[in-house]
Amino acid sequence: MMPSSSCKQRYIYADNAATTPLSAAARTAMEPFFTDIYANPSGIHRLAKRAADKLSQLREQLAACIQARPRELYITSGGSESNNWILRSAAEQVWQQHGRTAQPVIITSAIEHHSVLHCCTALEQQGVVVEYLPVDQQGFISVTDLDNALKHHKHHVALVSLMLANNEVGSIEPIAELAACAHAHGVRIHTDAVQALGHIPVDVTQLGVDALSFSAHKFHGPCGIGGLYVRSDMPMLPLIAGGAQEYGMRAGTENLAGMAGMTAALVEVCKELGVRSNHVSVARDALIQAVLNADEQTQLSGPRPGAHRLPSLASFICTDVDAELLVVMLDQAGIAAATGSACASGSTEPSHVICALGYTDARQNRGSLRLSLSDDISDEDTAYLCEHVPAVIKRCRLLSGSTL
Template sequence: GTIEDIPVLAGISHERGIPFHTDAVQAVGHIPVDVDELGVDALSLSAHKFHGPRGTGALYLRDGFSIPPMVEGGGQERGLRSGTQDVASAVGMAAALEEACEDLEGRARRVGALRDRLVSTVLERTPGVRPTGEPDPHRRLPSIASFICHDVDGELLVVLLDRAGVAAATGSACSTGSTEPSHVITAMGWDDPSWNRGTLRLSLADDVTDRDIDLLCERVPRCIERARLLSGFSR
């Protein structure tokens, strides 16, 4: 959930003649995103993160910047990817993004306040749990609550939460199915196996309610304690 300083990182990359791409899937539709201010060569986004059609996304390329074709053979997508375009999904994505950007800052403040209440309550009620990422809420995505839990198997925790009616994730979506600790968490300094296998990420939709947060504050601590008893790391 940490908001990185993309303009600085892109500048460092460009000083060395290296093109810069940012994965903005978690950010677009939740905070203001301006490709000119970011100074990136490429930016990717996904429609399902802002209530658009699943399986649809977009890749921004700066004027004058090109990449090799993904699928050759036809002239679709300006020669970058051959095949029939899913026009309906593209239109649906554009409509969803336009709606998501209405009162973006107001929605971010509301969701961020609910996220802060969730985080503080989980930490207060559950020993051996710490937040991960940037501690300053102004430098975090308003929709992401991220934790690391001592003596907890993250995969088991996600299963218990699912049974309790809570959709959650552990590790990275890019490494689903892997039993290894998240390389991101390890790079952040969490190299103790009793900690780095217990990551938990909760994403809040922009229509999240106070009642939803009440339920999360009740179920998440309970499931963490249950997972700790079943994980067996301390035995």
């Protein structure tokens, strides 16, 4: 819980899918890199060597959290960069092998994060063919649909890119099965695990993926740093020229402080993952039940609570409600929430995820609400949410008639 500016009103931050607060462990781990371990790891003097040793240690610890080899891990500025890098590299390799007249094919889904979708749009303008797989009403991608798409395209499929967990409705995709399908066709697969890592178990070996993106600020690490796992036998093209950093693939002096914070945060949440996910899922289930019991015109979006839904995420379709007005009213009631994707704030268009789930009626798709809970939420905060969220939804519906 975050204190309000007046220190009187309870204020609950329920927008953790957008970003999480920095953990004490991450902050403590970062401090030495602002004062003592400040040298450039690329140097040859003793201070540089000390920094290089720390960089190596951090990479080993970070890689171990996802059961990867340290050499398979590239440090980036976050999930959006990682997603763009892998998509653009895959398409470019087809062109380099077959010429610029070739049409690389990328297979993705209709509910991906904007960093994937917008990159795909840009690649389409360069001649890439992109197929967007549909999802069912709970937000799940079908292995059969992927198999059919791979059979249809056959040649020059550069990459399959499908998210591990959806940031708006919380659906956890069957990535291991989708990866097996892609590999049966001889095609590489990448997963955007930005919403998953730190919230559910993520093991690159068990998932069977060739590449995986993540971002530190989704699991109590600092903003502006993340990573891209690339399996050792998967070819990649450099992203930034200029130096030998990241094995010559991404030039630029390393962000050691950010990496220390990211590693400390991930190590901590992975050690406590079971306890954290169990705790927050109980709060999520109570909130979902309270909202659905109190308002017949509101329904759950995405999967039913259980093994295939992110433990912290409650999302709803509030019929005849203006979601932006709802978020403002919740803020006034002491609750930070979101509508649609954080990356689409300010847009008056309905969420692409909600539309992909089949909510095409404006009375529904403009009323999407997402509450993403903290994994240390208190019982008092849960009770507050259960009482006030349904009440605010009902009040907002009365005021939404003129805005819809």
